[in-house]
Amino acid sequence: MAVLLREVIGDVLRDARTSQGRTLREVSDTARVSLGYLSEVERGRKEASSELLGAICTALDVQLSRVLTDAGEKMADRERMARLTSVPPADNVIDVATKVVIPQPVAMAVA
Incomplete structure (x- = not known):
């Protein structure tokens, strides 16, 4: 699943607020x-x-650039973790559940 910027920014803002006890x-x-x-x-x-x-x-007395920098770092960490834990698709392997239908040959009329 993709990492969403709005979620990461929200985490950074919440961390800033709670660390201030507000x-x-x-x-x-x-x-x-x-x-x-x-x-x-x-x-x-x-x-x-x-x-x-x-x-x-x-309102939090935090610079916007700091929030964006922190969010960028968190996002990079999450993307790195997602890459490390994802399983790459196997090449040229057909899943056993995949059904392949091969149509019957049809005779064609030649004019």
Whole structure:
């Protein structure tokens, strides 16, 4: 499964907020973002605009560039782990469940 940027950014924002011991309500009030929407962003369910990310970062007193850098590093780690744990498809191997239907030859009329 692909790693989604919105999920990684949400993780970084949640980590920043919880490390400060702040609640979603405190940050949402300061950032002037609805509590529900901030929660969705942190859970990676919503893709935040750059303006919204800027407001959240200001409320958290964290630079947006730091959030993006941390997210990029986390994303690279997750992609690396996904590559290491994925099984590459075997070449030229037909799965035993695959059924192949070969049509009967048909006589063709020649004019």
